[in-house]
Amino acid sequence: MSLDRIDLLDVHQPGPLARAVHAQLGEVVLPVPVTEIARALDISEIRIHDLDGFEGMLLTDRRRSVGAILANNKNGRHRARFTVAHELGHFLMEHHVLSGETGFQCCANDMRETREGRRHQKQETEANQFAIDLLAPFPLVDGVLSTDPDLRDAQRMRDAFDLSLEASVRRMIERRPEPLAAVWSKDAQVRYTVSSDSFPYIPLKKGDRLPQTSQAFHVQANNKTGFTEFWNAPTITWTNRPEVEIFEQTRRAPSGFAVTLLWADMTEDSDEDEDGDDPYHRELDMPGF
Missing domain, CATH: 1.10.10 (Arc Repressor Mutant, subunit A)
Known part of the structure; x- marks a missing residue:
């Protein structure tokens, strides 16, 4: 070379x-x-x-x-x-x-x-x-992305690009136009979150329990492994914005590590910026594994 x-x-x-x-x-x-x-x-x-x-x-x-x-x-x-x-x-x-x-x-x-x-x-x-x-340059990333967001795309990216799954999920969120966020957890406890700029504030911090009304919590509680399909979460399960509809999809490994992809349906009213800084702003760091 x-x-x-x-x-x-x-x-x-x-x-x-x-x-x-x-x-x-x-x-x-x-x-x-x-x-x-x-x-x-x-x-x-x-x-x-x-x-x-x-x-x-x-x-x-x-x-x-x-x-x-x-x-x-x-x-x-x-x-x-x-x-x-x-x-x-x-x-x-x-x-x-x-x-x-x-x-x-x-x-x-x-x-x-x-x-x-x-x-x-x-x-x-x-x-x-x-x-x-x-x-993972964007022109090559585009080749593994589906029409709609899907955690399976991140797994395909992991395998094709030889990245960690965490880095692949971050890259997918960074590339896609939809308001997306990801919540990483272990045994139903939050490890950390990342989100696109357009996603509403997620009031969760490291060590918090996953919301009990979430699909992610039930996946962990029932020790289910693999991918779920997208599910419409109850109002304000993940955010303090009742006007925002949230869909969630989870991938759980047998070890108890899981990632949940959140997709916000932002109406014109809910697109307005919130006051204050979001302490969970997305910053690309080295992948956790």
Whole structure:
């Protein structure tokens, strides 16, 4: 594989940078060959091992003359692929300030409220955005999406793109035009939620029980596995907006981990913006598994 870093030097934002890489690649056979791409862009060595304490490391100098990537494999192949793409993003976005003398070390919860911490958070978010845009570009994602939202599309995306299911669900929500949200749970307790900008506020936080009137709660209570079909949830099961009709679909694994896709039927009246900030705004982070 032959790629030219010179053509990427003037591209500083993660989305356009990933698209510029794909423009050089041309047509690709899925999954996107992230390790080959990294090596073609001056990453001299890539090591994937079971690690403790951090997800990935990029060894490089301030000029980015060459780089080496170390990725954690403890959370599975999907996560490791994402980490390689994430570290490649740090390498190519030369405005990213090294976190140490020898490069970057990226931990799952390395966030601080200092000025340096805010810069670090922005850099991590940009590296995440580059990673998902490289591994699952929208033109290729469109090929696995059905006419209407369906969690089965995310599973097909997971298999085709070699992503985690969580990253695939996020990408589907990001791409589709409908007001969508996802609620990840374990044994009927909420792990976290993500939503599109047009979806109403979901008043749930980590550790809360799933609403007992929801289909998702009954799926967990009855230990059902696999996919449900969409079901019309009772009013205000998921939001504090009684005028918004919500449809839900759940996929539950035998381990008790589940994801519930929420689809809001937004009327003209319910499309008006709510006051205040939504603390559950969607932000692309590294997939959980």
